[in-house]
Amino acid sequence: EADIYQTPRYLVIGTGKKITLECSQTMGHDKMYWYQQDPGMELHLIHYSYGVNSTEKGDLSSESTVSRIRTEHFPLTLESARPSHTSQYLCASSGPPRNEQFFGPGTRLTVL
Amino acid sequence: GQQLNQSPQSMFIQEGEDVSMNCTSSSIFNTWLWYKQDPGEGPVLLIALYKAGELTSNGRLTAQFGITRKDSFLNISASIPSDVGIYFCAGFGRSGGGADGLTFGKGTHLIIQP
Numbered sequence: 001e002a003d004i005y006q007t008p009r010y011l012v013i014g015t016g017k018k019i020t021l022e023c024s025q026t027m028g029h030d031k032m033y034w035y036q037q038d039p040g041m042e043l044h045l046i047h048y049s050y051g052v053n054s055t056e057k058g059d060l061s062s063e064s065t066v067s068r069i070r071t072e073h074f075p076l077t078l079e080s081a082r083p084s085h086t087s088q089y090l091c092a093s094s095g096p097p098r099n100e101q102f103f104g105p106g107t108r109l110t111v112l
Numbered sequence: 113g114q115q116l117n118q119s120p121q122s123m124f125i126q127e128g129e130d131v132s133m134n135c136t137s138s139s140i141f142n143t144w145l146w147y148k149q150d151p152g153e154g155p156v157l158l159i160a161l162y163k164a165g166e167l168t169s170n171g172r173l174t175a176q177f178g179i180t181r182k183d184s185f186l187n188i189s190a191s192i193p194s195d196v197g198i199y200f201c202a203g204f205g206r207s208g209g210g211a212d213g214l215t216f217g218k219g220t221h222l223i224i225q226p
Binding site for chain 2: 059
């Protein structure tokens with residue numbers, strides 16, 4: 001069982017609000033990822049990190065930003081939420097020896 | 113962007129039947145992974161494949177990494193109600209570089225009729 005946590009699990013907010021989605025893992029993994037997923041659809045990589053102070057954009061363009069100040073923590077921030085940001089956001093981490101990615105339970109975001 | 117072609121999109125089967133689904137890609141991947149996702153949850157890793165031709169089992173699940181490294185299949189034998197969910201294939205470490213995350217198929221929705 002992977003030890004990766006996301007909060008909040010559900011969030012409903014109004015347009016223009018700033019939000020931060022939290023992700024933490026207790027496995028000591030260097031690599032962490034954020035994916036965006038619309039209901040019943042495939043996941044798309046939006047951000048990833050190879051370690052502290054490392055952040056990269058993924059394949060899918062996103063207006064969100066991320067930071068990696070501590071190994072175990074990889075928060076995602078939206079400065080001004082819009083209805084188009086409504087989606088599920090999934091955090092994952094991976095580490096040696098096999099580098100399989102383990103996912104958190106996700107945050108379902110609804111922007112009104 | 114890179115896509116994996118996963119089929120079928122959905123399956124309606126009777127409890128006890130065997131299930132087969134597959135993924136193909138135009139690019140080579142170094143690792144193939146199969147995940148299951150329940151509603152409102154994150155994907156859970158079922159099987160990981162690391163070598164071309166590798167055949168791996170996990171209980172009633174069997175998956176294979178294609179020889180060409182461009183495809184994989186997942187079989188579920190004697191399906192039970194808790195097998196219901198969405199199954200995703202994912203490729204990792206593709207040729208041509210790109211982001212280090214997983215490339216996902218569009219998923220196979222498995223529905224089991226008692």
